[in-house]
Amino acid sequence: MAKITYIEHNGTRHEVDVPNGLTVMEGARDNNIPGIEADCGGACACSTCHVYVDPAWVEKLPAKEDMEEDMLDFAFEPDSARSRLTCQLRVSDDLDGLVVQMPEKQI
Template identity: 60%
Template sequence: MVKIIYIEHGGKRHELDVAAGQSVMEGARDNGVEGIVAECGGCCSCSTCHVYVAGNWFERLPPIEAMEEDMLDFAPGMEPGRSRLSCQLTVTEELDGLTVEVPAEQA
């Protein structure tokens, strides 16, 4: 299991063990993290799993593909260099300790 840290907009912190191979969104959805709605179920066809990637983690993630980039254009509060769709982030051992924050617009 890989430790992923989710911080809700109000500051509530969730340190969750997420299985490698799941998405960061699935870890949030399956554990009741507020603000990660995931309306499309992880198909990259909405932006309701938008998160801010904390610290220097952004540079350590796989690059944003075109479809995710298009969906991020619809994410309220999108911040270049910080915003990602959590459904597009596959959990791997290298992501142990990844911290993501839920934007205020999704609270």
């Protein structure tokens, strides 16, 4: 299980325990965290689970695959270094302490 901090665009913080095996997106969905819509349900077919990863975590996460890179082109104000789709981040003990911030809006 990993403790993940989700920060809404307005600064509201939500610190939740997310079971291993789920995605960061599923952790937000299951804990009713606003700001991650996940319209495609985690199929990497939209960009509505886009977040900005805390700079301290960018190098600790697995590399983006091509499909995620392609979908991020449709995200609101993507950042080439910090933007990730939470449906592509599988939770493990290695993600304990992860901090992500939601963009102003999802598109």
